[in-house]
Each structure stands twice: as C-alpha cells, then as structure tokens.
Amino acid sequence: MPSFRNSPPPSLEFVDETTDSITLVFKGELRTESVSKVWGKARKKASSRLISTVIIDVHNINYCDGTGIAMLADLLLEAQRRTNVDITLEGLKEDFQQLLDQFDLKHFKPEPDSNAKPIPVTEEVGLTASQFLQDLKELISFVGEAFYSLWIALKHPSTIRWKDMLLTIERAGVNALPIVCLICFLMGLIMAFQSAIPLKQFAAELFIADLVSVAMLRELGPLMTAILLAGRSGSAFAAEIGTMKVNEEVNALQTMGIDPVRFLTIPRIIASIIVTPLLTLFANFMGLVGGWVVYISLGFPTIVYINQIKSAVTLTDLWGGLFKAGVFGLLVAGIGCFRGMQTSMGASAVGQSTTRAVVSGIVLIVMADGLFSVIYYILGL
C-alpha cells in the first residue's frame, strides 16, 4: 500500500456525457487528504437537474478510506434527494463494499441544517424573558433558603462550621488586604490630584481633604471593596461550589442528610459580612493617605488635612459606609454561592457560573448602593 504523502490525488473524468446521463469515472486512491479535490465536482454533476441517469464507475479505485466511502454515499444519496434520478455504483471492490454496507443509506435522514431556520426574534425574546423569570424565581427561593439557614445558624451557633468560616475570612479578607489597600490608596491619590487643578482655579485646594474624605468614607471605600470582593471571592465561591456540584459532592452532602445551603453557603456569607466592613476600614484609611500625599505635596501641613477632614465628615458617615459594606458583603457572597449552586453539568458550566457570579454581584452592589443613597437621603444621614 503506498504511503500517505506520496499518494497522488484521485482523478475524475466525465465519460459518455449526454444531456440526461453521465458516467463519473474515478481513478486512483480516495483518501481523506485528497478526496475533496473531486467530491465537489462530482456532486455538482450528479445533482444537475437535467441529468436522470448517473453511473459511478470505480473499477480503477485501488484504495478507498472512510472519507472516500462517505463521498460515494453522498453521491448515492442524491437519488434520495431527487426522486427522478437513477444512480448506480459500478465496480466497487468487495473490501470497500463492506465499508459502504455498514452504513444504512435507505434509512438515512440528513441532519437538519442548523443555520437554515433561524429562531424568530419574538421567540428568542420570549425564551430569554422566561429564562430571566425562572432565574428570578430561583434567586428568590435561594434568598429565602439562605436567610432561613442563616437564622437557624445564628440561633444555634454550634451548627456553623467555624473552621470553614475562618478559612474564608483568611482567603477573602486577609489575602485581599494588599490589593484593596493599593487600589484605594491610588483612588485617593488620583481623586485628590484630579481635583487639585480645578480647585486651584478658585484657590480652594484646601477642600481637597473634604472631597477625598467624604467620597471615600461614604461611597468609594465600601463600593471599591465590594467590587474587589466580587471579583476575587464571589467568583471563587461560585467556582468552588460549582465544581463540587459537578463532582456530585453536593449530592453527597444531601444524601448524608446535610443541607448544602447551610453547609456551604452560611460560613461564606457570614465570613463576607465580617470581612467587608473590616476591609472597608482599611480602604478608607488608605484613600485618605492617598489624598494626604497630594495635600502635603501642595504645601499644606498634615494638621490642616486632619482638621479639614474632622470638619468635613462625621462618625455617621463612617458607620453608614461600613453598614453598606456589610450588606455588600452579604450580596457578593450570597450571589456567588447561588451561582455556584445553579451550576449544571460540565466544566464550561463552572466557568459560566463564575462569570455570572461576578456580573450579577457587581450589578447587585450598584443597585443596592443606589437604594442606600435614597434611604440615607430620606433619613438625612
């Protein structure tokens, strides 16, 4: 048998061509690498509407692999597509005939072309809407389940898995400290620096301290911390729980009589509620330090900065921000665990859950932040 590379491409000749009949003569070797050179040409001839008799002559085919057989099958199937055509295959060697016989041509139904019929827009919209509603329903039932489990856990603190909780505090909290500090230091610095130029025009650089402190304590400290937490830990929760789901570990918990929500999500949620305000404290401080760097480089003494901050923000601003942070922590951990629990089968499902955890985490944070702004405004805080 000739080797792969040296095999010449098969040849195709059209013999006895009349207006309504044709003989396709194949010669050489029908191999995967080279069969495409004749497949298209042969099919074009065979499917021509005028032709009603096709003879496929393969007497001179001395090698034919699976792809070659597929080409012959494709030509023979032409008789199925058009009823008014008569196709005969001549001279196929016994070995190759066996290959062809393994495939039941008579009962073959071609795969529907997926591109042929696009889903109408209305159907697509309806489908998406119903998926969204389904998602919302699952979210609501998860929130209910989580709050119930949280309530039970707080009533019986001995049922909380403290070891897991401490581990999560370390991973989501302690390990996040450097990045939170760095980002918020830069936030403070950039904010102060950007505002220095317009404020200078009014000779009001003194108020950079007010701007940085109010913005950091009330808004950016909690917000940035929560967004970083969503990216770092919300996604991690979803991936961890999602992988456990894929590996049947969640099922295993269930059959051991252990509630997966209580076992897996409660330690993570409690840990997040604890670490987010703590991280926010650091975030606030580092933001103020960033502002301070710009402040002293503009020639103000440190004491002016401190006094200015003291007059600009109150303890209520700080507490308000920290409370918000706690709620953000709850949301990020809750949605991360929820997306993890939602994971279906397969590795790509875990990736999907992770993405969705981050996206819906950030959306929820921003929505909650808007809500807090309104509530704080009404309360006059």
Place this chain on the structure above:
Amino acid sequence: MTIKNDIVIQANALTCAYGTSVILDNINFEVRRGEVFIILGGSGCGKSTLLKHLIGLYQPAGGSIKIIDQDLVHANQQEHRRILKNIGVMYQSGALFGSMSLLENVRLPLEEHTALDIHAMNLIAHMKLSLVGLGNFTKHYPSEVSGGMQKRAAIARAMALDPEVLFLDEPSAGLDPITSSELDALIRRLAESLGITFVIVSHELASIFAIADRVIMLDAETKGIIADGPPVTLQQSHSNATVREFFNRGKHNNITQVED
C-alpha cells in the same frame, strides 16, 4: 443476625421522569435485608436515574418508595433525615470532599449527626477506613490516592453512620480488573459480616456474578424491568433473549461464568 426475608426497600408503581420524558414507567420491585441487589441494564436505560430516586435526590413522577418501612416520597423533613441516616451512598466519582483528608471525609457525617467527641469520631473514622483497607492513608487527601482508593474511602464514608443500606453507583467503573475484584470481595465481606444490604448499579458482568444475590435488569425500550432473579438463573434460563444475550455478552460469545 438479620432475617433474610425482611423487606428493606419496596418500590410500588414507581415512575421516574425528567420533565415530560419518562425514563422508567410503573416499575415494582423489592429488596430484602442482607441482599446484594444489583440494578443493571444497557447504557441510558435509567439505572442511575432509578438510584437517584431511591436515595431521594429526585422526586418520582408517580408511585411510592418505602425504605425500612418509611415512605420516602411523602416524608417530612424529620423523617427524611432519619431515612438518610440509615442509608449510605457511594457516588460514581467517589465525590469525596477535596479540601478534607480521608479521615475528615469519613468523620463528616459523624460530626453532623452525632454528639460524640472528636477522639471518638476520629477512632470510628479510622476503624471504617481500616475496614476498607485504608488504615494507613487517613491523613492523605483524595487527590493524593488512586481512583480505587477514592472509591473505597467513599464506601467508608458511606458506612460512617453504620447504615442498614448502602447504595453504590458503578463501583467498578474505571477500575482495573484486580482493583475491581478487590472491591467485589470487600462488598461481599461487608454484606456477610455486617449484614448490610447493598443496592448496586453496575454493568460489569464479572463483578455481577461474583457478588450479586439478585439482579434486576432495566430496559430502555419497555421502560421497565425485564428480568428479576439470581444472575446464574437469568443467564441460563431466562425466557427473554435480550437478557440471556446480556449475560452471555451478546449472541456470539460465551463467557466462562465466574463463581464466587
């Protein structure tokens, strides 16, 4: 010792479905105490689905399941918990918790369901692991031991609370013949020495002949049970040709029967 004819699991007119597609329609069977009971059938006939219904992960579309005289389908939370305490499940992949050592994995059900102190729990977990031949691997993590060892550890974990019934999902899948036969020997030993009832999903013929007291065979076409009885009887004299074929590995082969 336990009485052999005591019924542990009873399925009555059980119908299993995912959404609208019915997998198993109106099936009836019972499992007696101390029996090694095997659910078998070709791929896609609903073996794992049936198992998941029997352990309460899925709600049946119709019919009832009784486990140790408790109604699984209509059990309230407390009853459900009691049933779960009396059964153990080994999943196909083992489903051990990767973040815990083998000992911690086995200890987990004890931590959740008993008020024992940590030394007692460690001792029990160690004993269970020794029972499956893993006494020297208590500190290893699942990723550090072989697939066969993971499955044995999963059996140890399933036995942590001394259940009356153990469900095993394809215990010999993906194992080499020697490890697989070791696992079979372990199952037989546990059934005989502890009187545990085993419900096993499998399609490994050699393993079935080695361990099974009774077999039911599911069929995708009829969506029901097409054979019920000891494997040797089914192989030799079942009226249904499909069943005989399955036990003889198709029409053409004749495997030598593996005796226990």
